[in-house]
Amino acid sequence: MTGRTARIAILADTHGFLDQRIADRIRDCDIALHAGDVGGADVLFAMHPKHESVAIRGNNDDVEHWADAERDMLARLPGDATVDLPGGRIRLVHGDDGGTVEQRHRRYRRQFADCRAVVYGHSHRQCVDRRDTPWVLNPGAAGRTRTNGGPGCLVLACDDDSWEIEALRFDPRSAPRTRRRSGAGPSAQNDGGNG
Template sequence: MKVLIVSDTHRKNENYFKVLELQKPDLVIHCGDTEGSEYALSEAADCPVQIVLGNNDFFSCLPRELELQIGAFKTWVTHGHNYGVSMGNEMIKREATARGVDIVLYGHTHKPVVDRKSRVIAVNPGSLSYPRQEGRRPSYVIMEVEDSNVCFSIEYL
């Protein structure tokens, strides 16, 4: 299964549409801050789309968090702003461990990360619209799941 993980598109969706066409995923997970464009993002995909509420998603009915089973992996999706991710991902990894999940997907920082330093894998796809990492290239993550194997790659436009 090929999962496209994105975040922080902030209603600037052109790069998202390009990535959908390029990657043709089986599932899309958006880690929040669509700013009201969740319907456009969902309608554009030829697969299921899961989106959580970000700190800029005012007046939205999106869920604050999701727990999904992706292959053999219990996965928690949250925007991350309620778990101090701007200061690092230690708090969100502790919470993920307490919840018994294998993978936590989050956004908010606009900086891509795949952190495998603990039992929980912490993944942030960065931002397709307003990247903040060095070089400031729009980013997303591809998660490939086969049986009990998972691999992540940070991709750039």
């Protein structure tokens, strides 16, 4: 991706269900980054960027919330990740480490000062904080669990010189109907408690 603009889909908190409108946006992107609470292999299979997907484990990505047949995929999810992109690095954490939004943003800026952005989920609340470097980003919930106004994601357009972020939110009432594969994954209704 050197020498051109890369498009990065950023999402989190699917809890076993990926909104089709977000899946469609991912197809137009080079890379998809999922900041945890994936909720099952169906979500990973539904993410089809042009090049690669990176997903981390959230506090609800555990044996209680994933189907037995998917445990091998669950075991491969890291707790966090750093991804090199044109123009800088981006850090993925789930965000279940406590504190207010301001405390969390200060902590991430200290901990990951070598990154251009930090992405977290957990709160299901979309946030784009570009007041300082690194940027601190929360894409909101990309499924149907506690979407706080509708499922959302972020799309980052980046090259060696500039980064631009677009925050997307979709109307929860106009979500297209989807069919699940029979016998696949955990219930899409699974809330998993906190975050």
